[in-house]
Amino acid sequence: MEPLQVIAAPRRMRILELVWDRELAAGDIAAEFDVSWSAVSQHLTVLKKAGFLVERREGTSRFYRADKEALGPLRAVVEDHWRTSLLRIKHLAEEEECSK
Amino acid sequence: MEPLQVIAAPRRMRILELVWDRELAAGDIAAEFDVSWSAVSQHLTVLKKAGFLVERREGTSRFYRADKEALGPLRAVVEDHWRTSLLRIKHLAEEEECSK
C-alpha cells in the first residue's frame, strides 16, 4: 500500500499518535477506540507492513511503537496534523454553520 | 475535507503535479486522464476548496495552477512523490535499454 494511503486513514493516524513516543500493547491501543479489536489489529498490520510501526513480542502480548524515521516527509505531515487538528475541526464546524 | 484526504487521492495528486509550475485549462488537465471531464472537474473543486489550487477565468476557459505555499508540510510529500515517479520512469527506461 502507498505510504500516503497508509497514513490517510484517520484511525491509523490516531494509532501513530498513540505510539509516537511510547510503546503500547495492541490491547491498550484497541481500548482507545470504539471499534472491534479486529479492526484495530488490521490497521496495525497495514502500518507494520508500511514500516511505520515496530513490533516487540513479550509473552502473549505484542507491543508497538512508531518508527518516526521511516515516515520520511510524511513525518512532518503527521506532526502538523496533531498540532492543527483542533483548529481545523473548528474551522470545518464554522463552514457547516455558514451553510445552514 | 481534510487536507490529507485531499491529496491522498491519486488522481488529485497527479492533477497537482500537472499544474505545479504552469497554468493549465480544465480541459487540458482532463485530457491527461481517461476518465470523464466531470470526474476531473469534481477533483478540481475539491482541490480548490482546500486552497491548493488557484483559478483564473478567461472567456469560457478556466485556468488552474497549484498554490504551493498553501500545502504546508504536504508540499514536501507532493514533491517527493513527483521525484520518485521520475525515478521510476527512469528505471523502466533503463530496463528497456538493457533488453535491446
Place this chain on the structure above:
DNA sequence: TCCTTATTTTAGATGCAGCTAAATTAAGAT
C-alpha cells in the same frame, strides 16, 4: 492437558469516495 489471556486471521457486510451520463451554466461567435 485444558483454560485463560492476548491477538490475529478469515469471511462476509456496509458506507462512502469516486465514477458516469445527462442536464445546466456561461461566454463568444455567426
Place this chain on the structure above:
DNA sequence: ATCTTAATTTAGCTGCATCTAAAATAAGGA
C-alpha cells in the same frame, strides 16, 4: 436569437476500504 465551446452540477451507480463476528493462533498458568 441560435449555435458552439468549455466546464460545472446533479443524480444515481459501483468498487473497495473498513468494519463486525467468529474461528484460529500462540504463549503461559492451573
